[in-house]
Structure formats: C-alpha cells, structure tokens
Amino acid sequence: MQLKSEIPALKALSLRDRDDLEINHVNKLTLEDKSVKNSEADLLIRVWRRRHIENYLMCPDAISRALIRYVEDVEQFFQSHAIVIPPNFASRDIPAALADARGKEMIREGANSLYRNFNISPEDIAKEMREDEIADDIKEILAQIASL
Incomplete structure (x- = not known):
C-alpha cells in the first residue's frame, strides 16, 4: 500500500505456501486466501492449495x-x-x-x-x-x- 501511494497504477499478486493453513481457506479455482480480508482490488492474495x-x-x-x-x-x-x-x-x-x-x-x-x-x-x-x-x-x- 505504501508503494501504491507512490505508484498509483501498481498491481500486485502475493503468493505463499499454504503450510498449515486449512485447505478450505483457499479458493479451489482462484487460489484466493479466504482467511484474509482484502478490500484492495489491485492486490491479489493467493496461496498454493498444496502445502508447499x-x-x-x-x-x-x-x-x-x-x-x-x-x-x-x-x-x-x-x-x-x-x-x-x-x-x-x-x-x-x-x-x-x-x-x-x-x-x-x-x-x-x-x-x-x-x-x-x-x-x-x-x-x-x-x-x-x-x-x-x-x-x-x-x-x-x-x-x-x-x-x-
């Protein structure tokens, strides 16, 4: 969000291992992390469905x-x-x-x-x-x- 204030057109995708997060917290089709509330349209928060x-x-x-x-x-x-x-x-x-x-x-x-x-x-x-x-x-x- 800090960078977005300096670069308004910035878009980002954050991707991490699921590790010990329950698999039902990850959208099966989009890989969206359902455990995080994200209201920023230009920031996609994703998690691998497989543990690592x-x-x-x-x-x-x-x-x-x-x-x-x-x-x-x-x-x-x-x-x-x-x-x-x-x-x-x-x-x-x-x-x-x-x-x-x-x-x-x-x-x-x-x-x-x-x-x-x-x-x-x-x-x-x-x-x-x-x-x-x-x-x-x-x-x-x-x-x-x-x-x-």
Missing part, C-alpha cells in the same frame, strides 16, 4: 526423466514416504494426502530427500516437466499474473 510449492514437483514421470531412472524407482521413493502419486497429479482434484504432503522435505530439505539421495534439484525436475504434468494451480497463477 515443492508438492507441484512430485511428478514421478518428470523425476524419472531428470534422474534417468525407471519411474518405478521414483514411485518406490515416494512410497517410502507413505505417498502414492495419483495419475491425475496435475488436477485440482488430488487426494488430501498429496495436497498435505511435506513436499519440501521430500524434494530438497529432508535427510531422505530426492536432493540428498540423488543430487537432483527442484529446478532439474521442473525442466523435465511436460505441459500436461504442470498442475492446474500453477497454470492458474500464471494466467493471473499475465492478466495483471
């Missing part, structure tokens, strides 16, 4: 291409974390277990993460993702940014 942005990288096919390993190896890795990635990975209608998974720990930060076990970065995975593997939430955010 890394949850959007938990695509076994893209990871297997980045690692040059069988997809079954990647699925076994996620199963060791008690996660099964469904075929509709990119959909808004994923199981709660995937939306609430500790993606940050599995992808890059945990002792048993993909990064520590296989030396693969989030960027390596993202580079391998095909358009149909990119989650609807990501496409929605990009569309909102473009519309600003």
Whole structure:
C-alpha cells in the first residue's frame, strides 16, 4: 500500500505456501486466501492449495526423466514416504494426502530427500516437466499474473 501511494497504477499478486493453513481457506479455482480480508482490488492474495510449492514437483514421470531412472524407482521413493502419486497429479482434484504432503522435505530439505539421495534439484525436475504434468494451480497463477 505504501508503494501504491507512490505508484498509483501498481498491481500486485502475493503468493505463499499454504503450510498449515486449512485447505478450505483457499479458493479451489482462484487460489484466493479466504482467511484474509482484502478490500484492495489491485492486490491479489493467493496461496498454493498444496502445502508447499515443492508438492507441484512430485511428478514421478518428470523425476524419472531428470534422474534417468525407471519411474518405478521414483514411485518406490515416494512410497517410502507413505505417498502414492495419483495419475491425475496435475488436477485440482488430488487426494488430501498429496495436497498435505511435506513436499519440501521430500524434494530438497529432508535427510531422505530426492536432493540428498540423488543430487537432483527442484529446478532439474521442473525442466523435465511436460505441459500436461504442470498442475492446474500453477497454470492458474500464471494466467493471473499475465492478466495483471
């Protein structure tokens, strides 16, 4: 709001991880944070529906291409974390277990993460993702940014 007083045409989109915010506080279609009262039309407050942005990288096919390993190896890795990635990975209608998974720990930060076990970065995975593997939430955010 301080910047807007100096730049009247300013528009902004704030985006953060959901972390421990209840998923029902995030609009399923727009990703609007319903837990915050925002009356400023030029400020969009958004939250990822999946717990961490890394949850959007938990695509076994893209990871297997980045690692040059069988997809079954990647699925076994996620199963060791008690996660099964469904075929509709990119959909808004994923199981709660995937939306609430500790993606940050599995992808890059945990002792048993993909990064520590296989030396693969989030960027390596993202580079391998095909358009149909990119989650609807990501496409929605990009569309909102473009519309600003």
